[in-house]
Amino acid sequence: MSKTLLVAEKPSQAREYAKTLGVKGKGEGYFANEEYIISWCIGHLFELKSPENYMDLNKVGKRWGIHRLPVLPQVGEFKHGLKLSTQKQFKVLERLLKSKEIEQVICGTDADREGQLLFQEVWDAVGCQKPLFRLWISSLTQEAIREGMAKLRPFHEVEGLAQAGYGRSYGDWDFGMNLTEGFSALFGSFDPVRKKPNVISMGRVQTPTLALVVEREWSILNFVPVSYVEVEAEFESMKGLYKGKWFDPAAKKSRASKGQAKKLEQNQEQEKSSLDLARGNEIIAMVQGKAGRVHSVKEKESMEHHPLLFDLTSLTVAASKRYGFGAEKVLKIAQSLYEKKAITYPRTDCNFLPPDLLPKLKAHLQALENGPYGQWAKKALDLPLPKGKRVINEITAHHAIIPTTEKVASNLSPDEVKVWEMIVLRFLTIWFPAARYAEKEIITMVDDESFMTKGRVLLEPGWKEVESSAKHHASSGKSKDEKENDDQPAGLLPNMLKDEEVETKNCQALQKETKPPKRYTQGDLIKAMEGAGKEIEDEMLRQQLKGKGLGTVATRAAIIENLLDRGYLIQLQKVLAPTEKGVELIGLIKERLPQAQLLISAEMTGQMEYELAQVERGEIPLSHYMSRVEQAIRNIIEELRHFESTYGKKPIAFGGDTKKGMHSETVTNIKSTQPENERLKGQAVEVLGICPSCGGGIVEREKGYGCQNWQTGCPFIVWKNSICGKVLTPTQVKSLLEKGKTPLIKGFRSKTGKSFAAYLVWENPSTGKLRFEFEKKDGR
Structure with a gap:
């Protein structure tokens, strides 16, 4: 049969x-x-x-x-x-x-x-x-x-x-194998601490992802805080007290007329920086104790819709924010929940459900009736089926992640319960109406100065009541910054009328500073990878850009894990930081390898991912995609060949101890490619001798003794790497530059552990390459 x-x-x-x-x-x-x-x-x-x-x-x-x-x-x-x-x-x-x-x-x-x-x-x-x-x-x-x-x-x-x-x-084999060998041959070395080669691993998705973290680190290091002042006034009327913050009506109107929502944050920073302490004190002197009037009062109702259902990216972001879970851990938990039949397929990039699933959704609710959120499942069963494009919409290969029709599994680990509950709560919210708010905006004028007062009060919680029932719901608590910027509840604002007179009881200047960007959490990085380097908060806009990100939902967690394992990134509690190895690699590509900049272009790599999706849909042949990969690699290899013939080999730093975290002194040492020069500017730097390659001055730097003309192409450097257990001192380098050899150095260790003494002399003085010269029997 x-x-x-x-x-x-x-x-x-x-x-x-x-x-x-x-x-x-x-x-x-x-x-x-x-x-x-x-x-x-x-x-x-x-x-x-x-x-x-x-x-x-x-x-x-x-x-x-x-x-x-x-x-x-x-x-x-x-x-x-x-x-x-x-x-x-x-x-x-x-x-x-x-x-x-x-x-x-x-x-x-x-x-x-x-x-x-x-x-x-x-x-x-x-x-x-x-x-x-x-x-x-x-x-x-x-x-x-x-x-x-x-x-x-x-x-x-x-x-x-x-x-x-x-x-x-x-394609990944072509990129990884060719460029890892090419970059390692030029920029790799032997790591004496780990007793293995310092391989310079490269990848089609790995390298641009590293660039995102390095460029964020540069932004933090180069950030110059701007001091600004917020002027806050307290007003008294016959109906009560309320506070308002000074604002510039012209700037507000300009933003609104141009519709520059994406540039709002940038414009706010510019507005803050334009109000310095002197101008703030001037405003205070003008309005303190003076009478004012209510210029306008606006009241309206607003609605906040439930969030979209989870795809793997948004689930990773939420679990990272709430519990500090890494991307790889979230993926493993989600896969385990899938195999235990607790949730639907997790490796999806879709936040929606197809129309044909609607009649079956009640069965998914019934499976939750006896679980920890059974009261909400029972309430949802009495409500109409969800509708609208935030739930039922076009799907990709798989629909959004939701709980299955199986009853709550009893064999879940504590971490699996946490992620499962997140998915259940998100699924339950789609059955409930939008949250309704009453919003009020009062603009008060004192002389020609304007003050804004905003308030908002929750009228009907809708779906928010479901999420607030979760013990560990992250958005139920606000950060310190959010609390500082909270508006007054609308219900506590006096019922003011237009043209009503008020008195300025108190006015003060609050001195503040702009803040640097934050390091990525693993969840933040996953989101940035999805947006090809653009952090996109708007959920619906994210849908339009899917398919052009770095990697796929199934591979992004592994990419981050590889960057940690290969010594490019380190995990510092909940955030990621680049190691010196990662910083040097990206700096090298940006400054000296224009063809290789394809490797750190999130947009270009995202386009290649999009072309893979076109292959999947049968819109272009595989040969088209592969020809682009091959041409890019040929260009980069030719560039590396030219670099080698011009500058020789230039080893970069070793990777950090990524599994155990990184010591504070190592964090301090993370620098961009320019900081070394910036640190030396304006300082009296000791010149140890004349460069054998170009005649410039040799100075001590953090990782070696190099030429001051390195930015114009001088390849000379003597690295501070361990040479048979010894690292050269400035005095020994001075002797090398002056006499062509160091003093006799004792205490070298051979591979067998035997101690020996030798001089170090030039093998190639133009690049800083050294060799041993042993003491002659007559002592010379």
Whole structure:
């Protein structure tokens, strides 16, 4: 009897399929009955082979270098190697795919690009030609699996997804392998502390993401606070007291007429900086104790709609803000909740639900009736189905993350409960009406000076009542800054009328300073990656720019983790900061490698991500995407080749201890590419000697002894790296520059641990390269 082979992504997924389809028999690497055989991959079974597999090592050698690059296999020529750890399961799949009892095959891996790719690698390696279908589901509940099996997609509908998967894999290999070797050959070195090479890892998404953090750090370091004054007055009327803040009506009108909402914050800073202490005191002197009048009173009602349902990005941002969870942790928790059938598919970039899901939403509520928010689920069951474009709208591959129709799972970890409750609360809010506010604005004039008073009071909480019921709801508390800028509640404002007279009882100048931008949390960085470097707060505007960000919802957490693991970033409590290695790399690219600036352009990388999405939709061929990748790499490698011939090798700093955090002194040492020069400006800097390369002055810097003419291209530097356990002192460098050798240095340690003494002399004085010279037997 012929059977259907269903291939899952992992064993846990296969068990859910088997349970739903009543497949109880078990074999080595599969489940089986008379109708189905259900087997699985174990993530990716294959990996792309290293560049050395495309080289003639007898000609180019085994040592990394620019001369070996670029290595750019054509599509169809990439070599896939079976992982040692997955060989056994591949043999199971290979045998089943070739088996005569298998009539048709269903791909049941995760319904996304990577899930399609890991199945596709197996399918293409075996060369199977049997009828192929796609199971496309958004949760692992039995209802969703049965519905998906009843609506299997023909393979041609996801063929573009497979092509995009290969494009992502091949393009990332091209960028990563070529540029990591090229940059490491020029800017890498041996790390004597960690006793391993300091590899300069590069990536299509990794490097522009690093640039976002470094550029934010530069903005913080270069920030110059601007002092400004806010003038606050207290007014007394027959109806009571109220406060108002001075403002410039002309500036306010200009902003409104130009509709410059995006520049509002910038304009506010300019307005603040224009009101200095002298002008503030002048205003106080003019209005103190004087009579004024109410110029205008405006009252209106406003509404605040519920937030959009979660996609993976917004869930990560919220969990990062509320609990300090890292992006990788949020993704792992969400994936676990999905596999425990508590939530729908998490790796989605969509915040909406499709119309055909509306009739089923009551079942999702019923599953929550006996849970911690059962009272709200019961209330929602009596309300009409949600409507409007904030809930029902166009979806991408998967709809927004919501709780499933399964009852509350009892086997959730404490962290899983936290994330699950966030998703439940967000889902419940869509059933309730908008929050309603009464807003009041009073403008008071004293002579020609204007004062603004604003107030707002909640009339009906609507959906906010649901969210406020959560114990750890983050937005229920306000930051210190928000509290300082709070307006008065409208209900406490006197019921003033236009032209009513008031008396200025008290007026004071509040001295303040503008604040630097804040470092990214992992959630903030994920959001910036989604917007291709633009932090976009407006939820609906974010939807329009999706698809042009750095990476995808499924890969962004791993990118941040890689930057931490590779010594480019460090985690400081809830925020991220770049290491010196990360800062130097981005500074090097920005100042000296114009072709490589493609690597730090969030917009350009976002455009490449968009083209991958076009491959997925079948709008452009994979060859078009790959040709852009290959040309970019050729340009960068040629630039590195020119740099090497001009300046030689220039090692950059080692990475920080990213897992344990970073000591305060290391944080202090994070600098932009210019700070070294800025620190030396105006100071008496000791010149240790004459540069052997250009005749300039050699000075001591933080990481080495370099030429003052480095910005105009002089390559000379003697690094403060450990040389067999010794770091050169300024006195020893002086001797080198004057005599061509150091004094005899004792206490060097060989690789075997043996102590020895030697002089250090020039091997190449133009670049600062040294070699040992040993003491002669006669003591000379």
